[in-house]
Amino acid sequence: MMLDAAGWTALRLSLLVGVTATLVALPLAIWIAWLLARRDFWGKGVLNALVHLPLVLPPVVTGYLLLISFGRNGPAGRFLEETFGLVFAFRWTGAALAAGVMGFPLMVRAIRLAIEAVDPKIEDAARTLGAPGWAVFGSITLPLILPGVLAGAVMGFAKAIGEFGATITFVANIPGETQTLPSAIYALLQVPGGEDAAIRLVIWACIIALGAVALSEWLARRVARRIAGA
Amino acid sequence: MTLSVALRNRFGDFDLDVAFEAGPGVTALFGRSGAGKTTIVNAVAGLLRPDHAQITLDGERFDSLPVHRRRVGYVFQDARLFPHMSVADNLDYASRYGARASDRPRIIEMLGIGTLLDRPPATLSGGEKQRVALGRALLSNPRLLLMDEPLAALDAPRKAEILPYLDRLKAETGLPILYVSHAVDEVARLADHMVLLADGRVARAGPLFDVMADPAAVPLLGVREAGAVLRARVLSHDEDGLSTLQLASGHVQLMGVQAPVGAEVRLRVLAQDVLLSLTEPEGLSAQNILPVIIHTIRAGDGPGAAIALQAGSDRLLARVTARAVQRMGLVEGQSLFAVIKATSVAQSAISGAAT
Numbered sequence: 023m024m025l026d027a028a029g030w031t032a033l034r035l036s037l038l039v040g041v042t043a044t045l046v047a048l049p050l051a052i053w054i055a056w057l058l059a060r061r062d063f064w065g066k067g068v069l070n071a072l073v074h075l076p077l078v079l080p081p082v083v084t085g086y087l088l089l090i091s092f093g094r095n096g097p098a099g100r101f102l103e104e105t106f107g108l109v110f111a112f113r114w115t116g117a118a119l120a121a122g123v124m125g126f127p128l129m130v131r132a133i134r135l136a137i138e139a140v141d142p143k144i145e146d147a148a149r150t151l152g153a154p155g156w157a158v159f160g161s162i163t164l165p166l167i168l169p170g171v172l173a174g175a176v177m178g179f180a181k182a183i184g185e186f187g188a189t190i191t192f193v194a195n196i197p198g199e200t201q202t203l204p205s206a207i208y209a210l211l212q213v214p215g216g217e218d219a220a221i222r223l224v225i226w227a228c229i230i231a232l233g234a235v236a237l238s239e240w241l242a243r244r245v246a247r248r249i250a251g252a
Numbered sequence: 253m254t255l256s257v258a259l260r261n262r263f264g265d266f267d268l269d270v271a272f273e274a275g276p277g278v279t280a281l282f283g284r285s286g287a288g289k290t291t292i293v294n295a296v297a298g299l300l301r302p303d304h305a306q307i308t309l310d311g312e313r314f315d316s317l318p319v320h321r322r323r324v325g326y327v328f329q330d331a332r333l334f335p336h337m338s339v340a341d342n343l344d345y346a347s348r349y350g351a352r353a354s355d356r357p358r359i360i361e362m363l364g365i366g367t368l369l370d371r372p373p374a375t376l377s378g379g380e381k382q383r384v385a386l387g388r389a390l391l392s393n394p395r396l397l398l399m400d401e402p403l404a405a406l407d408a409p410r411k412a413e414i415l416p417y418l419d420r421l422k423a424e425t426g427l428p429i430l431y432v433s434h435a436v437d438e439v440a441r442l443a444d445h446m447v448l449l450a451d452g453r454v455a456r457a458g459p460l461f462d463v464m465a466d467p468a469a470v471p472l473l474g475v476r477e478a479g480a481v482l483r484a485r486v487l488s489h490d491e492d493g494l495s496t497l498q499l500a501s502g503h504v505q506l507m508g509v510q511a512p513v514g515a516e517v518r519l520r521v522l523a524q525d526v527l528l529s530l531t532e533p534e535g536l537s538a539q540n541i542l543p544v545i546i547h548t549i550r551a552g553d554g555p556g557a558a559i560a561l562q563a564g565s566d567r568l569l570a571r572v573t574a575r576a577v578q579r580m581g582l583v584e585g586q587s588l589f590a591v592i593k594a595t596s597v598a599q600s601a602i603s604g605a606a607t
Binding site for chain 1: 297298299318319320321322323324325326328330332334335336345346348349350388389392
């Protein structure tokens with residue numbers, strides 16, 4: 023169970039990447055899920071396909087696409103570096119970006135289902151009482167979809183923690199900078215005698231995944247009880 | 253406060269084109285399912301954007317405002333309480349935007365929902381939900397109330413439980429109320445004005461007493477439901493269970509009148525329960541005989557005919573066969589007698605408020 027210094031670094035980095043990816047992606051995922059569930063607009067099908075792309079593309083392809091667009095010489099990468107000083111290439115931020123992109127479709131799907139389960143008539147009732155659209159979302163829709171949001175966040179987080187293909191393609195496998203749990207396990211398995219350390223990391227990966235699921239179940243049950251008003 | 257509505261909307265095969273006005277008091281939008289009633293109230297609320305709309309309240313254009321700035325209180329058939337909030341939070345939600353918190357105790361008292369405040373909506377009965385929904389709509393400080401079949405989802409005892417609250421609401425708020433219904437008894441009891449809708453058009457509109465007594469309204473209301481509504485005053489409750497009521501043209505004896513002596517009530521006398529006699533009948537079991545004058549005779553599509561009768565300042569409606577009209581030689585302006593059975597006026601048709 024005890025990890026060496028390199029193992030701890032990989033574990034800490036994975037948590038940092040996972041939490042960052044989830045927190046940054048979640049508001050965007052809620053917004054996109056709401057658009058897909060509640061609005062009709064031109065290009066909705068395209069947006070839906072785009073959101074789901076990381077789910078169906080080979081992760082290596084997603085990673086490569088990130089590399090050529092968000093790398094130092096990529097258009098988006100150059101723009102962000104020049105404007106905000108934000109660098110993704112071969113940094114932990116890049117790992118978080120890759121993890122967020124890969125987890126995004128899972129978040130959107132869970133949240134969209136939750137929004138579709140909310141009766142729009144309830145939201146209409148709130149509007150007739152004088153609540154503007156944003157207030158209706160904040161006071162009616164969001165509390166009612168909270169279990170779905172939590173479920174989506176956990177799915178996204180688990181995906182972010184476990185992301186390998188896109189991450190290693192985009193930001194490589196640099197210990198202390200971009201080497202997350204899966205990359206570290208992979209690296210250990212490539213060298214003779216690394217299996218012991220790899221097994222320990224595998225156990226930690228299982229603990230984190232199970233812990234996340236348990237936490238979300240507990241939270242969702244609490245929220246559901248509050249919503250049911252019991 | 254007067255609401256003026258003019259709408260045109262095409263949705264698939266359904267073509268809606270209506271114009272009407274609604275003053276203070278209850279204006280009933282009556283019609284069969286699919287007549288366009290809900291479309292109209294949704295357009296007034298702004299939940300639906302019709303192709304053309306001109307909606308004004310006291311001359312102020314209304315139809316370009318977003319839903320949340322129209323200040324209409326909308327009571328839906330399914331109460332639509334917020335499931336994740338207590339009754340009190342549901343009410344507070346409305347007063348947050350309506351800024352009418354000072355009226356909160358009065359409204360809670362009027363609707364009898366004080367004991368429900370801590371309860372979650374899921375534990376309320378249908379009637380309780382509807383009363384809370386009504387309170388919530390009132391607390392949003394509305395300029396008019398929309399009620400879309402608020403009683404349709406309730407069973408008869410629950411309806412009876414709510415109706416007195418609607419009477420009070422009408423008496424105490426003075427708001428224009430658009431009341432959608434396909435139940436004639438509700439409309440006859442509550443409404444002051446009536447807009448009869450058929451196939452997306454206004455077929456008849458006017459004061460309730462006039463529309464209900466209009467022979468042309470018979471096919472729209474349904475031959476079994478049609479019948480005039482009369483104002484009456486309770487004179488006495490007799491020992492044999494009958495009550496005597498004063499009409500404009502005489503007295504009637506009826507069963508099951510609950511209102512106290514002196515109260516003004518409404519009577520709904522079904523057209524099919526009114527018999528006509530050329531001479532004053534004697535030796536008849538029915539005791540309520542009123543001298544009337546034939547105002548209009550309107551032949552129906554089938555074998556029936558609807559006859560509007562003038563009984564003093566009251567109007568009655570009778571439905572007889574076309575053959576009877578011919579055999580009795582009935583003509584407009586003729587004097588004769590109308591017979592009403594004491595048992596025929598159902599208690600549900602008698603309301604507590606005549607205004």
